[in-house]
Amino acid sequence: MDKTLPDLAAAVTGIDDGMTVMIGGFGGAGAPIELIHALIDRFIATGHPKDLTVVNNNAGNGHVGLAALIEAGMVQKLICSFPRSADPVVFTERYLAGNIELELVPQGTLAERIRAGGAGIPAFYTPTGYGTDLAEGKPVEVFDGRPYIRERWLRADVALVKAHLGDRLGNLTYRMAARNFNPLMCMAATRSIAQVTSITECGGIDPEAVITPGIFVQAVVEVPNPQQEEDLNRAGISYAGVAS
Amino acid sequence: MKLSPMQIAWRAAQDIADGAYVNLGIGLPEMVAKFQPPGRQAIFHTENGILGFGEAPALGQEDWDLINAGKKAVTIRPGTAFFHHADSFAMVRGGHLDVAILGAYEVAENGDLANWSTGPKGVPAVGGAMDLVHGAKRVAVITDHTTKDGRPKLVQRCSLPLTGVACVTRIYTGLAVIDIEQGQFVLREKLASISLDKLQSLTGAKLHLVGPVADLIVAEV
Numbered sequence: 001m002d003k004t005l006p007d008l009a010a011a012v013t014g015i016d017d018g019m020t021v022m023i024g025g026f027g028g029a030g031a032p033i034e035l036i037h038a039l040i041d042r043f044i045a046t047g048h049p050k051d052l053t054v055v056n057n058n059a060g061n062g063h064v065g066l067a068a069l070i071e072a073g074m075v076q077k078l079i080c081s082f083p084r085s086a087d088p089v090v091f092t093e094r095y096l097a098g099n100i101e102l103e104l105v106p107q108g109t110l111a112e113r114i115r116a117g118g119a120g121i122p123a124f125y126t127p128t129g130y131g132t133d134l135a136e137g138k139p140v141e142v143f144d145g146r147p148y149i150r151e152r153w154l155r156a157d158v159a160l161v162k163a164h165l166g167d168r169l170g171n172l173t174y175r176m177a178a179r180n181f182n183p184l185m186c187m188a189a190t191r192s193i194a195q196v197t198s199i200t201e202c203g204g205i206d207p208e209a210v211i212t213p214g215i216f217v218q219a220v221v222e223v224p225n226p227q228q229e230e231d232l233n234r235a236g237i238s239y240a241g242v243a244s
Numbered sequence: 245m246k247l248s249p250m251q252i253a254w255r256a257a258q259d260i261a262d263g264a265y266v267n268l269g270i271g272l273p274e275m276v277a278k279f280q281p282p283g284r285q286a287i288f289h290t291e292n293g294i295l296g297f298g299e300a301p302a303l304g305q306e307d308w309d310l311i312n313a314g315k316k317a318v319t320i321r322p323g324t325a326f327f328h329h330a331d332s333f334a335m336v337r338g339g340h341l342d343v344a345i346l347g348a349y350e351v352a353e354n355g356d357l358a359n360w361s362t363g364p365k366g367v368p369a370v371g372g373a374m375d376l377v378h379g380a381k382r383v384a385v386i387t388d389h390t391t392k393d394g395r396p397k398l399v400q401r402c403s404l405p406l407t408g409v410a411c412v413t414r415i416y417t418g419l420a421v422i423d424i425e426q427g428q429f430v431l432r433e434k435l436a437s438i439s440l441d442k443l444q445s446l447t448g449a450k451l452h453l454v455g456p457v458a459d460l461i462v463a464e465v
Binding site for chain 1 (some may be wrong): 290291292293294306307308309310311315320326327328329330332333336337361366367368369370371372373374375378379405406407408409
């Protein structure tokens with residue numbers, strides 16, 4: 001068994017129009033910038049994939065990564081908790097013009113919906129959001145005298161995640177707070193694709209240190225020296241696809 | 245005469261016990277961490293998966309894999325722990341956090357909080373606020389007593405979209421410290437320089453007196 005792939009282009013084939021794509025990261029930390037840009041390259045070359053539903057905590061910052069994916073016109077709907085950033089202009093303009101759908105989800109509910117999706121739990125109850133606009137249409141049940149709302153799991157066709165070390169079986173580690181949603185999304189997607197800073201031999205990751213076990217990962221691609229969203233934005237980079 | 249935002253943060257910090265696990269909202273609440281009383285160590289939690297993080301690094305020393313919920317660079321220190329988002333919110337939603345301190349647009353006398361949306365215009369964003377208000381053992385608010393144009397932020401019923409129902413238990417403002425008990429604002433401390441009548445006139449619901457009202461005294465910060 002070998003889940004490693006030779007390059008980013010190979011990693012993003014098979015992502016089709018209308019799919020739900022989970023994208024890891026919290027702001028720039030743990031955001032798989034190179035995988036996202038490879039997906040944009042494919043769209044520019046082939047017109048696909050489009051009409052994507054994207055799940056992420058945010059809605060992009062500046063004109064790289066998720067913001068560039070939205071700017072390219074590939075995203076029909078975004079499911080997130082906080083669609084604001086230092087430079088949210090790409091999402092904001094499309095949202096206010098009615099050109100992108102938004103499902104706003106409290107951050108802990110978002111994490112738990114993804115975890116539940118990965119764990120095979122179709123719904124759960126939480127007090128988060130009870131009595132607010134975000135509870136509209138959701139069933140309420142009282143447990144031990146306290147009201148809770150029902151939330152559904154969240155699953156995806158594909159997850160794009162960023163990890164630190166990976167081996168050919170798909171075992172992953174993460175770097176500091178770049179972990180965030182990445183391990184959850186690996187669990188909740190049919191096909192989870194991880195870009196890693198370094199591919200190691202099996203045994204190169206201490207079993208005690210594995211954070212995402214390989215069963216949750218279908219593909220691993222090496223991206224040494226991954227770019228950070230903050231650095232790209234400070235440099236004023238706008239990603240509009242590979243210059244060819 | 246009212247407290248500066250830093251002084252409000254200082255006052256809120258005095259109520260955080262040694263060993264408390266604390267989440268501070270983005271913006272002014274973050275300042276509370278600067279004013280921990282000597283001899284006490286609180287452990288700060290950030291939604292994106294860090295417990296016990298340290299202060300901001302020097303300019304140019306940022307590591308963008310090491311940020312807080314406001315996407316600002318932080319540092320690690322002895323005892324720091326990393327974890328994924330589901331564990332992070334299990335800490336919040338499972339009742340493991342001792343204190344959450346948040347900002348507010350409005351707080352109602354029954355403890356309802358509005359702090360995420362100013363209405364239908366613009367882009368709505370909620371983040372972790374709705375989780376924090378129902379998860380932490382104690383939910384406190386730090387805020388100006390009134391809006392910039394002088395309207396009360398402490399009200400009978402919130403007019404803005406709610407973050408949570410009956411969740412706030414203490415409010416620190418530039419003029420007073422007020423608890424919420426049995427659906428009422430209970431005045432605990434006020435600046436000596438403001439009269440009770442004046443304070444009431446700046447408050448949108450009745451201030452109840454239960455026991456003595458102390459002078460609100462803060463350090464020069």
